Amino acid sequence: MGDISMQQTLPRHVAIIMDGNGRWAKKNKLRVALGHRKGVETLREIIRESSDLGIEALTLYAFSTENWKRDPQEVGALMDLLLEFFTSEIDELDEKNVCILILGDVEAMPEKQKQALYNAMSRTGKNTGLKLNIAINYGGRAEIARAARLIAQDVADGKIRAEEIDEKLVASYLYTRDLPDVDLMIRTSGEMRLSNFLLYQCAYAEFDFPEVLWPDFTLAEYHKALNAFGKRERRFGGR
Ligand code: IPE
Ligand code: IPE
Ligand code: MG
Numbered sequence: 001m002g003d004i005s006m007q008q009t010l011p012r013h014v015a016i017i018m019d020g021n022g023r024w025a026k027k028n029k030l031r032v033a034l035g036h037r038k039g040v041e042t043l044r045e046i047i048r049e050s051s052d053l054g055i056e057a058l059t060l061y062a063f064s065t066e067n068w069k070r071d072p073q074e075v076g077a078l079m080d081l082l083l084e085f086f087t088s089e090i091d092e093l094d095e096k097n098v099c100i101l102i103l104g105d106v107e108a109m110p111e112k113q114k115q116a117l118y119n120a121m122s123r124t125g126k127n128t129g130l131k132l133n134i135a136i137n138y139g140g141r142a143e144i145a146r147a148a149r150l151i152a153q154d155v156a157d158g159k160i161r162a163e164e165i166d167e168k169l170v171a172s173y174l175y176t177r178d179l180p181d182v183d184l185m186i187r188t189s190g191e192m193r194l195s196n197f198l199l200y201q202c203a204y205a206e207f208d209f210p211e212v213l214w215p216d217f218t219l220a221e222y223h224k225a226l227n228a229f230g231k232r233e234r235r236f237g238g239r
Pocket of ligand 1 (some may be wrong): 019022078185
């Protein structure tokens with residue numbers, strides 16, 4: 001099964017849009033909630049593998065600011081799964097030295113989920129292993145608008161001068177402030193769009209769009225994407 005060759009360049013920062021749970025449920029004649037539940041199994045494996053491979057940062061898109069538009073039943077099922085995930089996985093993740101960061105508007109989440117998310121961050125915040133970033137109630141444009149608001153406030157308070165605002169400073173006001181730029185962006189299920197994910201951070205990311213639905217995304221598929229990344233020629237605008 002397409003193993004990772006150890007000499008190759010691993011991306012420092014992998015981002016994944018975990019898409020296709022709904023279609024997987026439909027294909028298997030199951031309720032959509034079961035598609036999401038199966039998706040969580042994939043997520044567990046990909047986190048474990050990323051940690052074992054020594055990838056520096058893994059950022060996963062779990063729930064967008066636009067996903068509130070879905071049927072309340074589906075949103076409820078996603079919220080339940082989220083709570084379940086953070087309750088059942090936190091011990092193992094902490095043991096594996098994983099450092100969890102939530103990207104997105106945590107304050108606006110329902111109370112129980114909010115507590116679980118803050119707890120996960122405070123409990124693992126000092127860990128030095130895989131940086132696991134989970135985007136929940138996240139939107140890329142909202143993130144940039146928030147950064148602009150915070151910068152404007154710091155200028156008004158005299159903490160920084162307007163002339164000091166450059167690309168690096170803007171990046172330092174994003175949720176991802178201490179993370180390297182995204183090297184590899186993977187979106188499963190064949191869709192080829194960003195859906196408001198990491199707009200600023202993907203400026204020079206390499207993209208991979210495997211056809212498989214997220215619940216069917218295996219370690220072999222992950223290795224394939226990592227190997228393909230190792231063969232890409234990245235130019236960053238140079239010769
Ligand atoms: C992605 O799967 C998971 C979330 C958005 C939470 P979808 O639910 O979007 O799956 P499809 O796109 O309908 O197949
Ligand atoms: C993006 O997928 C969000 C997540 C995977 C969490 P969507 O399924 O919500 O995106 P669109 O609606 O197809 O663009
Ligand atoms: Mg989708």
